[in-house]
Amino acid sequence: MTDTVHLSPPDIGPLEESYLIAALRSGWAAPAGPDLEAFEQAIARRVGTDGAVAVNSGTAALHLALLGVGVGPDDVVIVPTLTFVATANAVRYIGARPVFVDCDPRTGNVDVDLVDELIRRLRSRGERVGAIVPVDMFGSCADYRALTPVCVEAGVPLVEDAAEALGASHDGRPAGSFGRVGVLSFNGNKIMTTSGGGMLVSDDTTLLARARHLATQAREPARHYEHHETGYNYRLSNLLAALGRAQLLRLDGMIARRRHLRDSYAKLFAPVPGVRLLNAEDTESNCWLTVITVEPDRCGWRADDLAVHLAERDIETRPVWKPMHLQPVHRGAEGLLTGAAERLFTDGVALPSGSALTEPQTARVFTAIDEFLGLRVRG
Numbered sequence: 063m064t065d066t067v068h069l070s071p072p073d074i075g076p077l078e079e080s081y082l083i084a085a086l087r088s089g090w091a092a093p094a095g096p097d098l099e100a101f102e103q104a105i106a107r108r109v110g111t112d113g114a115v116a117v118n119s120g121t122a123a124l125h126l127a128l129l130g131v132g133v134g135p136d137d138v139v140i141v142p143t144l145t146f147v148a149t150a151n152a153v154r155y156i157g158a159r160p161v162f163v164d165c166d167p168r169t170g171n172v173d174v175d176l177v178d179e180l181i182r183r184l185r186s187r188g189e190r191v192g193a194i195v196p197v198d199m200f201g202s203c204a205d206y207r208a209l210t211p212v213c214v215e216a217g218v219p220l221v222e223d224a225a226e227a228l229g230a231s232h233d234g235r236p237a238g239s240f241g242r243v244g245v246l247s248f249n250g251n252k253i254m255t256t257s258g259g260g261m262l263v264s265d266d267t268t269l270l271a272r273a274r275h276l277a278t279q280a281r282e283p284a285r286h287y288e289h290h291e292t293g294y295n296y297r298l299s300n301l302l303a304a305l306g307r308a309q310l311l312r313l314d315g316m317i318a319r320r321r322h323l324r325d326s327y328a329k330l331f332a333p334v335p336g337v338r339l340l341n342a343e344d345t346e347s348n349c350w351l352t353v354i355t356v357e358p359d360r361c362g363w364r365a366d367d368l369a370v371h372l373a374e375r376d377i378e379t380r381p382v383w384k385p386m387h388l389q390p391v392h393r394g395a396e397g398l399l400t401g402a403a404e405r406l407f408t409d410g411v412a413l414p415s416g417s418a419l420t421e422p423q424t425a426r427v428f429t430a431i432d433e434f435l436g437l438r439v440r441g
């Protein structure tokens with residue numbers, strides 16, 4: 063038995079250990095504490111926003127962000143169909159309806175012309191569009207140069223789902239800073255982790271204060287427990303914030319490692335007709351996951367064939383997100399669709415991309431792919 067090569071395992075070492083132990087010994091094994099505040103400030107500095115609120119998941123951050131921009135139960139919210147289910151679920155938590163929009167096939171990010179058209183269509187029917195939630199796909203920012211003016215002109219608040227994109231940028235501006243509010247995730251498979259956690263980042267300090275209030279059971283400042291509305295238990299623990307502080311110190315190194323891996327994949331697949339690396343030309347990506355797309359007509363094999371070959375060698379891959387309009391849980395939701403997301407789901411595959419992968423592990427991956435390509439080309 064060889065050990066399994068995972069897609070994007072946590073990258074945890076002695077620095078994280080020392081931060082976590084220090085937090086334990088400080089006596090702040092409580093849901094609040096000095097590491098929490100320091101972590102929020104460090105992330106806000108990194109993203110370039112005036113503030114940040116740490117919560118216990120990216121999903122919780124999305125929920126509070128949507129509430130923060132004023133989404134209500136009668137609203138529709140524009141969500142990419144190509145995303146992780148959390149983006150759409152957060153809309154449902156409020157009782158609002160997600161309306162799905164397809165992606166640009168070249169990037170996997172939302173197709174801005176479709177967004178523009180969808181806003182018009184929904185408005186002409188008298189719908190209130192509460193927000194649009196672009197996702198920075200696999201660590202590459204959406205096309206904010208085009209999208210921001212569309213949202214500004216339509217007066218629709220932009221909530222940036224940057225769960226996959228911490229450390230990336232677009233035109234030199236950090237991911238997370240593009241909307242009224244941005245959302246980050248520190249889930250175990252993300253570019254950096256607190257084992258589970260998330261963050262809201264924004265220049266709108268009123269919005270952030272309200273999110274903080276709602277995240278702590280909407281407890282009023284009184285000596286007894288006083289509550290005027292329904293809040294949530296969404297705060298990140300101080301211990302996990304300590305883990306996050308250590309991870310953030312290593313973020314640039316972890317991004318460099320992922321970029322190096324992506325460059326190696328690019329070299330490996332360069333001579334193969336019909337295979338393309340998604341967003342290979344985006345030099346500002348954080349390279350969270352390297353995804354290839356495969357045109358079977360041109361190369362004679364399917365993305366699935368490679369996935370099976372690698373799985374037989376204990377190497378984990380993952381299809382691109384299954385589009386939301388194909389998910390039973392969101393069946394019946396409206397969408398403006400072109401088939402682009404469905405094609406990426408069929409033809410795309412994410413390859414092992416984690417910064418914690420060792421040299422012997424990545425060598426095993428490259429050898430296995432070489433072997434696969436050799437078999438396919440020479441028969």
Ligand SMILES: *Cc1c(COP(=O)(O)O)cnc(C)c1O
Nearest residue numbers: 119120121146148225247248249
């Ligand atoms: C991971 C992810 C989330 C949710 O983050 P959690 O921390 O797992 O709740 C939301 N949106 C996208 C696009 C993600 O990839």
